[in-house]
Amino acid sequence: MLENKVRELRARYKLSQTELANLVGITRQTVGLIEKGDYAPSVALALKLAKALQTSVEEVFWLTDKQEGGNGKHA
Amino acid sequence: MLENKVRELRARYKLSQTELANLVGITRQTVGLIEKGDYAPSVALALKLAKALQTSVEEVFWLTDKQEGGNGKHA
DNA sequence: ACATAATGCAATATATCCTTTACATTTTGA
């Protein structure tokens, strides 16, 4: 599955979800869903996020072996 | 808009669209559409493509100022 | 020339991204 450290990097620069969202041209809800791992953004958005967070796409997003959890609804 | 050099890198390793598609788990049609610039893949797929092409996401995909052309249909 | 592989392209269907709107909860700061 796809993992990321958007939240960690965003905290490092003391940006709110809304501020980061404005920087890259999306809504704060989308930022929240990406941080939660619910959305795998397009590479265009990933490039913008990496730039806003002053690092590379690979530093922000990476693939792991882990399987996708359940359906999101807790048991 | 989003540009990429998938075709150039694929040629460098003498891979067919079908071979690259198999390496990253998609269909050859999708490879063709990405090369043509019609699709901006998910960051998960971009990571797999960059890995298959032995480089970074930023080397394969980048954003430019250029506007999206017409609707694809020639005038 | 011929067979085969590679590519282009189109239509349809499904999955997923992303937005908008709305409301609840949590955190922060004076």
Added chain:
DNA sequence: TCAAAATGTAAAGGATATATTGCATTATGT
């Protein structure tokens, strides 16, 4: 404590990524 900001979350809908199937065209090798 109180107000404001930040975050969580959800539903509905538009936009687009990706698969599947099928057929036409072009390139490659013998």
